Amino acid sequence: MDMVKAGMVGVVGVLIAVSLKSHKAEYSAYVALAVCFVMMEYIMRYFMQILSGMEMLRGYLQDNYTYLALLLKAVGATYACEFCAGICKDAGYAGVAGQVEMLGKLYILAMGMPVLFSLMESIQSII
Numbered sequence: 001m002d003m004v005k006a007g008m009v010g011v012v013g014v015l016i017a018v019s020l021k022s023h024k025a026e027y028s029a030y031v032a033l034a035v036c037f038v039m040m041e042y043i044m045r046y047f048m049q050i051l052s053g054m055e056m057l058r059g060y061l062q063d064n065y066t067y068l069a070l071l072l073k074a075v076g077a078t079y080a081c082e083f084c085a086g087i088c089k090d091a092g093y094a095g096v097a098g099q100v101e102m103l104g105k106l107y108i109l110a111m112g113m114p115v116l117f118s119l120m121e122s123i124q125s126i127i
Contacts (some may be wrong), residue, residue, distance in 0.1 A: 006042045010035060032090050040083060047079070067115060074108050081107075 013035030021028040054072060058065045081104025088097035 002042060002045070006039060009038050013038075029091055033087060036083065036087055036090075043079065047075075070111055070115065074111055077104055077107050077111075080104075 013031055017028045017031040017035070020031060051072070054068060058068055081100055085097040085100045085104075088094070088100060
């Protein structure tokens with residue numbers, strides 16, 4: 001039912017923003033921003049459910065949960081960059097949105113380097 005509510009909030013928000021765009025463009029941007037924050041609240045609800053599932057998974061991993069923490073940081077960074085880039089695109093700053101997306105990709109790549117190094121060490125120890 002939450003998906004229906006979120007979808008309706010999105011559609012109604014976009015319709016209001018489009019109708020305001022011809023009269024007061026700045027109000028249109030504010031409505032779009034408000035809809036984005038409402039959607040972020042829905043996203044956070046499901047993210048918290050995933051986080052509680054990850055906590056259960058953490059119990060199975062005992063003390064070796066560094067990779068799980070990296071995974072959660074990467075997912076959070078992805079959501080944050082996508083959210084910010086979407087807002088920038090809606091405001092008409094596609095160039096800034098592209099740079100935010102590029103930063104997110106590089107951040108995730110940099111976070112994955114320790115995992116890659118660990119994998120390479122494991123392969124070398126096998127050989």
